[in-house]
Amino acid sequence: MRLIVSGIIGGVGLVAIVAVTGFVIVYTGAYNVAASDEHADFIRWAFSTTMHSSVERRADGIAAPESFSDDMIAAGASRYKAMCAHCHAGPGVERADWAEGMRPQPPHLIEAAAEWEAREIYWIVANGIKMSGMPAFAASHDPEELWSLVAFVDRLPGMTAEDYAGYPDPDESSQTR
Structure with a gap:
């Protein structure tokens, strides 16, 4: 049971980290949208x-x-x-x-x-x-x-x-x- 709970907590934590990272990139302008710059x-x-x-x-x-x-x-x-x-x-x-x-x-x-x-x-x-x-x-x-x-x-x-x-x-x- 502990293993399942740990897995769920880890999964939720990973989703939260990805979401926060996404928001930071979006709201800080970290991704260069210039057409002169090739896409990654x-x-x-x-x-x-x-x-x-x-x-x-x-x-x-x-x-x-x-x-x-x-x-x-x-x-x-x-x-x-x-x-x-x-x-x-x-x-x-x-x-x-x-x-x-x-x-x-x-x-x-x-x-x-x-x-x-x-x-x-x-x-x-x-x-x-x-x-x-x-x-x-x-x-x-x-x-x-x-x-x-x-x-x-x-x-x-x-x-x-x-x-x-x-x-x-x-x-x-x-x-x-």
Whole structure:
């Protein structure tokens, strides 16, 4: 019985120490939130794991189209070039200089899009990601526009620079709101 009571007291003590440490870090400003400072490995892992798990869970009920037409992909390319490439780059195109200072660093979707299913990409584009600079586009774009963007992003992995350049540059007045 003493062993159980000692274990409970030890567990409660450990939780109290972790809570107090957390409050000290939060209220003293000990953690550097400057975007010029890289996240610590543990923080990067925690943010990334939380984000992936959250998106996977919330996108579970979204039904993606069976396939994407060439017209959808082309419309999505125009939107991507207008709204996304400055942060996420494109085949043969670097992200904007100012995006290099973002933390967390926006992923290069040429590689990162392969990690996501279309329904998950849709959820991210529609809802954004807190504390990452990724905006939520559902308030300003209808589902058809979002799905065309998803169609293009879904094709980015493996796309060549020539393929990317073959999509016309956007007429921003008609593609963004």
